[in-house]
Amino acid sequence: MQNISQTIIGLIITASAIILHRFLRRTNIFHGLRELPGPPASSWLVGHIPQLIRLGQIGDADFAWTKKFGTAIRIKGIFGRDILFLSDPKAIQHILNLPYNYPKSPELQTFAIMVTGRGIFTADGERHALHRKVLDPAFSQTSLRSFVPAFREHSRMAMGKWRDILLQNDGVPVTIDIRSWLARLTLDSIGAAFDYDFEALSSDNENELTNVYRAVYVDTSFKPSDAVLVMQELVVHVPEFWIPALLRLPGKIMKTLKHHETAVDNVARQLITRQMQSIAGGKEGGKDIMSILVDENNALDPATQLSPYELISQMRSIVLAGHETTGATMSWLLYELALHPQIQTELRKEIVAIRRQRAPKELTLTDLESLTLLQAVIKETLRYHPTLALISRVARCDDVLALSFPPSALDNGKPIREIPISKGQRIFISVAAYNRLPSVWGEDAQEWNPYRFLQSKALRETTGIGVLSNLLTFSSGGRNCIGWRFAILEMQVMLCEIIEHFQFAPPPSNLKIKRVSANVMIPMVEEGDKEWSGLPLIVSALT
Numbered sequence: 001m002q003n004i005s006q007t008i009i010g011l012i013i014t015a016s017a018i019i020l021h022r023f024l025r026r027t028n029i030f031h032g033l034r035e036l037p038g039p040p041a042s043s044w045l046v047g048h049i050p051q052l053i054r055l056g057q058i059g060d061a062d063f064a065w066t067k068k069f070g071t072a073i074r075i076k077g078i079f080g081r082d083i084l085f086l087s088d089p090k091a092i093q094h095i096l097n098l099p100y101n102y103p104k105s106p107e108l109q110t111f112a113i114m115v116t117g118r119g120i121f122t123a124d125g126e127r128h129a130l131h132r133k134v135l136d137p138a139f140s141q142t143s144l145r146s147f148v149p150a151f152r153e154h155s156r157m158a159m160g161k162w163r164d165i166l167l168q169n170d171g172v173p174v175t176i177d178i179r180s181w182l183a184r185l186t187l188d189s190i191g192a193a194f195d196y197d198f199e200a201l202s203s204d205n206e207n208e209l210t211n212v213y214r215a216v217y218v219d220t221s222f223k224p225s226d227a228v229l230v231m232q233e234l235v236v237h238v239p240e241f242w243i244p245a246l247l248r249l250p251g252k253i254m255k256t257l258k259h260h261e262t263a264v265d266n267v268a269r270q271l272i273t274r275q276m277q278s279i280a281g282g283k284e285g286g287k288d289i290m291s292i293l294v295d296e297n298n299a300l301d302p303a304t305q306l307s308p309y310e311l312i313s314q315m316r317s318i319v320l321a322g323h324e325t326t327g328a329t330m331s332w333l334l335y336e337l338a339l340h341p342q343i344q345t346e347l348r349k350e351i352v353a354i355r356r357q358r359a360p361k362e363l364t365l366t367d368l369e370s371l372t373l374l375q376a377v378i379k380e381t382l383r384y385h386p387t388l389a390l391i392s393r394v395a396r397c398d399d400v401l402a403l404s405f406p407p408s409a410l411d412n413g414k415p416i417r418e419i420p421i422s423k424g425q426r427i428f429i430s431v432a433a434y435n436r437l438p439s440v441w442g443e444d445a446q447e448w449n450p451y452r453f454l455q456s457k458a459l460r461e462t463t464g465i466g467v468l469s470n471l472l473t474f475s476s477g478g479r480n481c482i483g484w485r486f487a488i489l490e491m492q493v494m495l496c497e498i499i500e501h502f503q504f505a506p507p508p509s510n511l512k513i514k515r516v517s518a519n520v521m522i523p524m525v526e527e528g529d530k531e532w533s534g535l536p537l538i539v540s541a542l543t
């Protein structure tokens, strides 16, 4: 009897120790993060998450906290969890250069599996490296060059539709929801890169697929309630093999995700079958992304090859990651040009001048590269409006992070130069805040000013972050955006076509444009007490 009670007491003590240990780890009472400054949280349940993704405009909290507390801050997540909130270049660089030591945080990973399956976006470690190896050739310079005619053709198709709208209005400038058109244009452009017509532009209105994508972005993540935020945290504990069952649950979010899965998987299956049949028939494979992917995969040792499910997930990942991000960036770009008419005119002059030199031939890639203001306008928009404003990670092992800008004037008077990181530590990397650090971008970092990219590099602090001009917008390190060159090229082509022929002015004054979080940062219109996702601009035709 005594033995039994001793065993029970032993079990209770062990269980309590485990619970206490987990609690302490979670709240970081005893380690380095407790020294860091940060804003007070008004809710234990959801911490600062609403400020980041639900209240005000996206980036507002990031800018205010960074200005007040510095580039390494402690904030609160769900159930009082401490989160390291970073905009510090050295610390960010370290984390992103070790992608498998700092994988995606579990709640993001679970959601990403629900949306994209098991493709490049959700693969980890060696499997992720294999996904990149198989995909890299589809994003080579040669491959990208072959997509240019399709980018051009689809831009012209969208412009033809805008001309029709203007004609119906007797040529008088008209308000057009540019975001909806750019979402359709970028969806068709990425479809063309898969040699598939999503028919987003040719349909009279938004078609089933464009609606599905809009729903994936807006319905699943715009202004999530506290209950949804807590659910996302709890779903992490559900084993992965239950995810297909979760997608069958009732409710708007699950219904949208299931609808998206079915719609895109059907297309992906058709494309894989088409390429397999070409190979079986001895025909030369296509040059589109899926054909290259299937060919590269077939060349691998059969033991390591990607499964058909992984190939399908690959298409889901690329189409999702590749169209709305570019569409939203282009929307913000045209919005900024509408707000800065002088720069819009100067950009048009640059484009028209090179077009006159080349006519009747199309512009070459070298021509596009030579347009310095065009490059600067794209880079400045990527800096100012990063469509993925927050990158979320978790530490897989203990580590130490060195800082570029140690927070000074702490209570004990000692600046913190390094932060000890414990295994399991959640980290939010604020792309929005880093991209506007005055210490990196200058005192006018909070202004949209493309000329900063035309000044001497010496005027800006070089952080070595990212794939392009110190920007964090395409992330950095081994999990950077594989499609960044695709996005830049597509935007260059679209911009050349559109700015030459159309002029943009700000939306009517009763409409207020806000930057909101809906998986990506999208424009939201406030019209009285109504809110809708879109970006209406006043458009006039020039030629």
Ligand code: HEM
Pocket (backbone or CB within 6 Å): 104, 120, 121, 122, 132, 190, 317, 318, 321, 322, 323, 325, 326, 329, 386, 387, 388, 391, 392, 472, 473, 474, 475, 478, 479, 480, 481, 482, 483, 484, 486, 487
């Ligand atoms: C302006 C447009 C774009 C922006 C701002 C952007 C941004 C990003 C960012 C920040 C990441 C890292 C996410 C993370 O690790 O949590 C990422 C990853 C990715 N992007 Fe992009 N992206 C853009 C366009 C594209 C395009 C056009 C494609 C494909 C055609 C693409 C495909 C991908 C893929 C497949 C990944 C996952 C890479 C990996 O995990 O190895 N993106 N993107």
